[in-house]
């Protein structure tokens with residue numbers, strides 16, 4: 386753990402939420418803009434006609450609000466968060482602000498199309514939807530090559546990749562896991578499935594294929610590949626018949642709407658959820674040791 390305060394805070398949070406029934410978030414997903422330098426096939430965010438870019442003051446208020454709720458980890462999301470600017474402030478200014486407020490750890494999620502060398506985020510999630518042609522088909526020609534060059538240059542020690550499996554890239558799961566293992570700039574790979582928000586339903590992978598892929602990922606994990614998902618969490622994602630604890634993360638959307646849990650609930654897509662975190666959280670609440678260990682290694 387990078388922050389010693391979390392060694393006290395995390396067991397206390399777990400006790401309050403697991404045994405006293407309190408629902409307080411531990412993590413915040415904060416959308417800071419919705420402008421993006423890509424138009425990915427699976428994404429319904431970039432399509433908005435007038436981009437929203439939050440100002441520093443609003444982001445400060447939203448961070449303070451989330452901190453007061455109990456959150457101690459923040460992920461800056463977009464749009465493409467590395468595009469965020471206000472005067473001479475950039476994404477690193479927001480990372481410093483979150484740390485000043487008291488967050489233990491900050492994360493950014495990026496498409497890695499721009500250089501992020503010098504990022505002060507504690508960890509970086511790069512979205513990788515397959516190798517070569519698979520990634521390019523979803524995200525646009527040349528995007529895989531730029532991603533590869535930028536993660537090599539950044540050489541960030543806590544950089545992991547996030548693959549969202551859909552009807553276009555499911556044949557590439559095994560090779561993407563191999564790629565992550567062999568790329569010295571990647572620490573872990575996380576496997577998620579496409580969640581069919583309105584306008585992207587056709588990319589939802591059918592349940593038989595999802596189960597096949599989960600079995601493959603479990604086999605790879607057991608063989609020692611650097612996969613973030615735990616076996617317990619993956620098994621839960623096969624049928625989704627578990628109690629969702631999705632209030633562990635609060636979401637603040639780009640229009641300022643504050644959700645106490647994943648926006649998938651409002652969108653009515655929980656029964657086809659692909660976010661691995663839902664299975665992982667349930668496994669944590671059921672004290673699955675493999676999941677607790679996976680969570681700890683993720684936090685460095």
Ligand SMILES: C[S@@+](CC[C@H](N)C(=O)[O-])C[C@H]1O[C@@H](n2cnc3c(N)ncnc32)[C@H](O)[C@@H]1O
Nearest residue numbers: 427428463464465494495496512549578579580
């Ligand atoms: C919306 S993007 C924004 C951050 C950044 N521009 C990027 O591409 O990583 C954040 C993450 O959400 C994932 N994502 C987008 N739509 C999704 C969906 N319908 N289901 C699951 N994940 C999705 C993306 O693949 C990406 O990893």
